[in-house]
Amino acid sequence: MTRHRGGYALLSAIVALIVALSAAIYAGAAADAGTAGRDTLAAPYAPLDPAEPASTGDWVGTWAAAPTGGEPGTEALGTAGRTVRNIVHTSVGGAGARVTLSNLYGTHPLTVTHATLAVAAADDSPAAAAGTLRRLTFGGATTVVVPPGEQAVSDAAAVPLPADSDVLVSVYTPTSAGPVTYHPHARQTSYAADGQYTEDVTGTPYTGTSPYWRYVTALDVLGDEADGTVVALGDSITDGISSAEGANRRWPDVLADRLRTADRAGADVPRYGVVNEGISGNQVLADGRGGGPSGLRRLDRDVLGRAGVKVVVIDLGVNDILRNQRLADPDAVVAGLRTLVERAHARGIRVVGTTLTPFGGHRGYSAAREAVRQRINEAIRDGGVFDAVVDFDRTLRDPYDPRSLRPEYDSGDRLHPSDLGYRKLAEAIDLEKLKGSVPATL
Template sequence: MTTKKTALALPLAAALLAVAGTTAATAPATAHGTPWNSAWGTAPQAPTHTDWYPNWSEEGFRDQSVRQVVRAGAEGSELRVRLTNAYGKTPLRLTGATVARSAGGPAVQPGSVRTLRFGGAGAATVPAGGTLASDPVALPVKAFEQLTVTLWFQGPTGPATFHNLALGTSYRADGDHLRDTAGDAYSAPGNQSWSWYHLAGIDVRGGGPGGARRAVVTFGDSLSDGFGATPGTDRRYPDALAERLAGQGRPRAVLNAGIGGNKVLNDSPCFGESALHCFRRDALGRPDTGTVIVLQGTNDIIQPDTPQDRCTAGPRATAQEIIAGHRQLIREAHQRGVRILGGTLPPYGDAQYWNPAAEAIRNEVNTWIRTSGSYDGVVDFDRAVADPEHPQKLNAELAFADRLHLNDAGYRAMAEAVDPGAL
């Protein structure tokens, strides 16, 4: 990742907790007991433009190939790719798609390229507001292996459903470059982005019992999304947690459903629908969700103290309102038979927008998470990353430059705060 790309994140970090007719083929994969296991997934967002984090979502694509690299979190002998048009106003017409093993950057390993088909056809249409899963593809996948999905849109797509903070590079090229192994066509200036587009998830089968409901979903804001981690290195806390579980002989897919800037209570045109509105889709709407770790509420507290614009505008939330939102998430998880853990909100006392009133709200929410017994378990992120002598501040060795987010070591500390037995 270049220095110039890294600099794109800095204005955002200084400002706020951020980056924030159905058939069997088109329905979201929500039924438990399927043969599929989740290997990778993200949370979709509506197209939006932000000066501090430029992306291609509003312009969409026309006669372009879009190449995206993700890390699988489970192994299998076959895979399928799930596409999303969740925020599309019109059907999304896909001309062709491939999947391959990554060879670094936009390159893919020769001999690994597989054509994706949908109902036997190379082209497909994703309904407005819908999703679409590919047919199974015989491409063996190992846990923590990098996979590359390439989508070709010959006609105009219109604005693209996307995920803003990928913390990895996606690529585009004019024309059909589905099977371009070297990736040279994707290297022109302006053809790189830090977001994912129309990509919802990758599932695998053949690597273990399907539908065992073993996947862990980390649901939250930019502290789950990973802002502050080194780009392109998969060092977010969900990544570190997956590696920790595998190292202990307890391998489980850990799926990142964080959205930078996201709130419990209020929607944002920049930072996604509120947790109350997207929890069922992003956390529970997967084939094998067994446990959800919730880390949400900081933006409800901090954003009213940031400069107000279309991204951050919203009423100030009280601790009791945030707690009521958490209770709703717990009810929905339990209705689906899913275990749900509550993560305490980390401190940010050295950040630009800290104030005593906001600190009081954070402490009240954290006390409730720790002591109410409402969650099935508690992950005390707050105490794991706080300065022991100044608990309203992050430990300086774990903090990102804005003292609001964490660095690689901080995200590892968050992962180590999770009790594997609680999952």
Template sequence: MTGRTPARRGVLAAAAGLAAVTASAPGARAAGPSGGPGPSRWTTSWATAQTAPTAADPMASTGLTDATFAARVRLTAGGAVRLRYAHAFGTAPVLVGPVTAGGRPVAFGGRRQAWLAAGASLTSDPVAGLRAAEGARLTVETHLPGPTGPLSFHRNTHASHSVDGTRTTSVFLLTGVEVTGAHGPVVAVLGDSITEGVGTPDDADLRWPDQLAARLPGSAVANLGISGNRLLLDDARFGPGGQARFDRDVLSLPGLRTVLVHLGVNDLQQPLGQTDPALVLAGYRQLVLRARNAGLRAVGATIAPFGGWTRWTPALEAVRQHVNAAVRTGRVFDAVADFDAALRDPEHPALLRPAYDSGDGLHPNPSGHAALAAAVDRRHLL
């Protein structure tokens, strides 16, 4: 692949039995009935959350010049397709394009290139002739003439992408693929490294949001997990906390019905953390209030065991238990996904079940991720 002319690629099958992307007339129709997203409303089928690059991220911090970034993403719902780009942490505009999706040209207001303003987002036209199947993999190739300067990005999607043929697991500027075919729950997961997929292999689609989407045909699940992310506090590497990024990462998503909050363990265990359970619960309540003000349902996940993790202490365990007990009462969120109950060892409740532990005492393995997906009640997402 060269940086000057983006190659047109077809859509790759997601896995055995998943349908491919097919040609069809594009475009969104009138909004569907209020009881659900319907096949005519735009919803996010794939999404990721951005952070600012650090010195440890040379490609993102330096930026790209005359390069083509190819993202290979798995769609949780299908239909007509459009793309969304963002530069949340940018300081200068970036020229985007030409772009292809599934080998087909992408336009922005009828043009092959568009400027993405610093701090802004950019949504494409519906991709002409492209209709995606639920569960398909879509390749999006974005040429960046540059020099771009530092790029807003997501560090690790646990999937293979490339820049001019060089493999990367990072995604630059692309934040969403939106479709018109979701007819089930439309969910955003605001989470940390467990949501992001640490503990599962790359390119396997075994993160618990992936497995949740597989359990809910027709649903759209946006994975907004960032490794190291916290509810209350910001971090240069792990990004703004859930309080700071909620409006940008969650409320900006089209067609959303429910937000599932899976944050808290990093507030406890990271250095200079926040270990007052009252402040953690107050942070949850603020997110719930903002979700309800936007007409969304808010589901909360209990904090899973991390007794095998290097920073665990009995004092932190007491805080975790206090927070989880309050979340389970039903007076914080609209509904609860009890991740603690799903993963804990019955004989040693501060620990992950051995069959679910990836080996570090904090992050579950693929079987543990399956248990988390099973702990989310579909009725709570509608």
């Protein structure tokens, strides 16, 4: 962007003053700024390539990842002096976008002085597509300070984001906030560079790679391509821990593909973005080491707190069985699932539930644990838990040994599906079951 040299010094001084004041304000108010909803697109701050801003439409989720803890090895230095470039994948597109950054597991304030958003030039590439890079602002400032345990949502950036595309979210932090809030099982390679390179479009400085998503927990889009969001709340089977890396073959990804394809073909299906809030090791009832807070504890954060949620698909319960040193109580698990449903209904959100998939042959298998799984599945199939049921068990089980996964649907560990298995799970979801709503409880 061209500037007149005579006014450069004065302009620089004014900008520096605004940034400093904004940082001080955000140190105490980042949480409020992070949760405030906006219905229109703000003008992008010093756009590198301006886009015509959209002012109408609905905010919906196009991508999300649940934070699970602090990244090991980052306790002292965090990512101080480095730029993290996350690669995330859209389920629906829009005319503008906003990003959520989290310092949930940090022990000090997270100071972000530079952040950008861009469409990737190619799949899995740290390079940006021409004309798509935008600086992110927070309350109009390029600097935001996020207190420990909090998050911040950026202003809306006017940039068209296509559906089914990789997006670059780049964050530079000059100082350490302690442990980096992250999602460990991304199944996607992201990048890092030494120094401040958020506005680099070549990708050349990004010589470091990471199997994690750092800081970024949600990407929302504004537009008329979707009418709402469906959230997948689950464990490693939803997280897609055994799916092909960089290929977006988790079952929520395939569900998003199906919804887009059916909509473009003119079918009467819900027009929803799909966000994946799976955490490997997650349980309904108990917090788990490495498995994040329980489904009951994280519902507000990971489901009710997402943009435009209409439906949640819940696939939880296997880890309550496998990770419980004692035999799990099936009635307690079912009661926990019913509580999740009641809380979602209180917000007018429809709830689709899945049966629990087989794990015969897995190291945690026992006849007693299999009996608990069958009891839970029986309660789910009876129709007294969810608004609608998808029978993941029946979809994946071996017809000759129903306690186990069908061989071609097994990743090899007798618990997690193969890519074909994940596709079958998504195909088992009748898109009609995602329709409808429930009245919110006052």
